[in-house]
Amino acid sequence: MKGEKRMGKEIHLNPVLSTSKKRHEEPQKRKVRSDKLHDIKIPVTESMDSVLRRESRRFWNGSKTALGTEILMFGLNQIFVYPDVTYKDLPYTVHCKVDHETYQKIGEYADNWKYSVRKAAHRIFIEAYKKKQFGGLADGEI
Secondary structure (H helix, E strand, C coil): CEEEEECCEEEECCCCCCCCHHHHCCCCCCCCCCCCCEEEEEEECHHHHHHHHHHHHHHCCCCHHHHHHHHHHHHHHHCCCCCCCCCCCCCEEEEEEECHHHHHHHHHHHHHHCCCHHHHHHHHHHHHHHHHCCCCCCCCCC
16 A cells, blocks of 8 residues: 655555565675683483582583583593493483684594594593592493
């Protein structure tokens, strides 16, 4: 529905429904922060989850993510052999927030092992968890 014409321009009754030339431009691309962290969700067993919760309350002010990230970083920096472990999606997970450089490093392991990044992070995390000796992990539980 178009209204009347004034001086060569059409005046619309509802300007929201009119097409404007400005709307056809491409939207601007948003810049990605250089310090953006990658979030990796690692599946853990119920007993590992309870140990992580207990330890995070004790030493990390309740942040299971901070503890999980610290364990993963320990695994990447201090351990150099990662035995193969069975990977299963489980209802319990721990989040690890890593910078882009660390994410790339995990990605290199993933490429070598023919895994996804999440699966490679799981393998590294499980070995680091064992080495940290938090307890609460039964043999064959992972």
